[in-house]
Amino acid sequence: MSLPLSGKTAIVTGASSGIGRAIAEKLGAAGAHVYLSGRTREAMEETKKRIERGAGxxxxxxxxxxxxxxxxALVEQAASETGRLxxxxxxxxxxxxxxxxxxxxxQWRAMFETNVIALLAGCQAAVQAMRACKAAGHxxxxxxxxxxxxxxxxxxATKHAVNCISATLRRELEDDTIRVVNVMPGAxxxxxxxxxxxxxxxxxVQASGLQVEVKRGERIPDEVLEKIQPALRKILGSPEDVAEAVLYAVMQPIHVNIAEIAVRPPKQLAI
Ligand SMILES: NC(=O)c1ccc[n+]([C@@H]2O[C@H](COP(=O)([O-])OP(=O)(O)OC[C@H]3O[C@@H](n4cnc5c(N)ncnc54)[C@H](OP(=O)(O)O)[C@@H]3O)[C@@H](O)[C@H]2O)c1
Structure with missing residues (x-):
């Protein structure tokens, strides 16, 4: 059975948890070969198993x-192993x-390097790989x-920078078959x-009703997040909500650019 992303290659950075993991699973379920990148290998191996139990x-x-x-190096690996991006x-x-x-x-440096510099490098490397295989890319x-x-x-400030980078890159790529989608999640x-x-x-943790201790900087257990999200649905969206929007945007034909998406829960927290 052919799925919308069958035969396509996708890379997701920060795929070991949260929004990135949900996007990776969504793209995998739509048939893509997904390259999962992040620092926590074990969590990504679990996601890989889930994707491969389906069609991806x-x-x-x-x-x-x-x-x-x-x-x-990550982009080069994905492009050389699958022949495309x-x-x-x-x-x-x-x-x-x-x-x-x-x-x-x-901490300022960590935010700018992760949220801005890495994103710039990801955009640059991806454009080269997409042009090389003449992809209709996103x-x-x-x-x-x-x-x-x-x-x-x-x-x-890092996310204002991301908006500016997306808008500038969109203009630089107007004559390419590569569209830029800027996604702005709420809480x-x-x-x-x-x-x-x-x-x-x-x-x-208390709202989840579970008895676990989480120290600052440590991963919040999935069980906690899975319990609190439905309970606090009014103020907290789920990663799948964002992943659904991303899938919609990347499934559009190349002459359609879903340029900006804001995905919010009904009640807005200031984040
Ligand atoms: N959750 C929200 O309310 C919200 C709202 C608006 C925007 N966002 C944005 O959504 C994106 C995903 O965040 P999230 O909410 O899903 O949080 P998350 O669960 O903490 O996910 C962040 C991901 O980034 C990865 N990461 C962080 N530093 C990294 C590094 N140096 N190298 C490689 N990977 C790194 C983490 O993986 P490792 O720790 O395994 O490396 C993890 O997979 C972020 O850009 C965030 O700013 C989130």
Whole structure:
């Protein structure tokens, strides 16, 4: 049976949890060969199994996007092993919420390197690979609704940068068969909260009714996220909601550019 993305190759950065994992699974279920990139191999191996139980194929590439050389290497691996690249999802991202006056420059650096520099390198490498195989390609950049507010802090500044990069790249690629899709999620139940104030994380765990201890920076167990999201549906979207929007955008014919998508739960938190 031919599926919409049968025979296509996709790369998803930050595929070890949250939105990236959901996008990887969605693209895999639509028939793509998905390259999963992130630092946590074990989690991605689980996702690979789930994709391969369906119609897709998956390859796990453990890499750190802050080492910018690893990004063209990842793209080169996917393109040389499958002969093509059709979808590049620049999703890996981190947030360290703190007032600017109390911020830690190392955390500012982590946010800019992960959310902006890695995304730029991903766009550049993907365009080269897509042009080489004459793909009708899609570059999907995961921004945030934080980019729609002027006062969304250093994290917001990285996402304003993503919006600017997506819009500029879209113009640079007008005469190519490559479309740029900028996706701005609202608050979504993921590991994203792992660097938040421990009281916020403890509140999430408590709301899930599970007895687990999560230290700042550690992965929030999937069971916690899966329990709290339906309970807090009004203020927290699910990663699958975002993945569904991405699938819709990359399935459009190349003369249609779904340029911007905001995916929000009904009630908006400031993030
Ligand atoms: N959740 C929200 O409310 C929300 C709202 C708006 C936008 N977003 C954006 O959505 C994207 C995905 O975030 P999420 O919510 O799904 O959070 P998440 O569950 O924490 O996922 C972040 C992903 O990025 C990866 N990552 C982080 N640093 C990395 C690095 N140096 N190298 C490689 N991979 C790295 C993480 O994998 P490893 O830790 O395994 O490396 C993980 O797979 C981010 O760009 C985020 O800014 C999220």
């Amino acid at each position: 194929r998956a390859t796990v590439v453990a890499s750190d996007v802050r080492d910018v050389r690893q990004i063209p 059709d979808v590049m999802v620049n999703n890996a991202g981190v947030s360290y919420p703190a007032p600017i006056l109390e911020g830690d420059p190392e 570059i999907v950049n995961i921004s945030s609704i934080a980019a729609l507010r002027a006062d969304s802090g250093v994290y917001g 979504i139940a993921t590991n994203f909260a792992r660097n938040f104030d421990p009281k916020v994380v403890a509140g999430l």
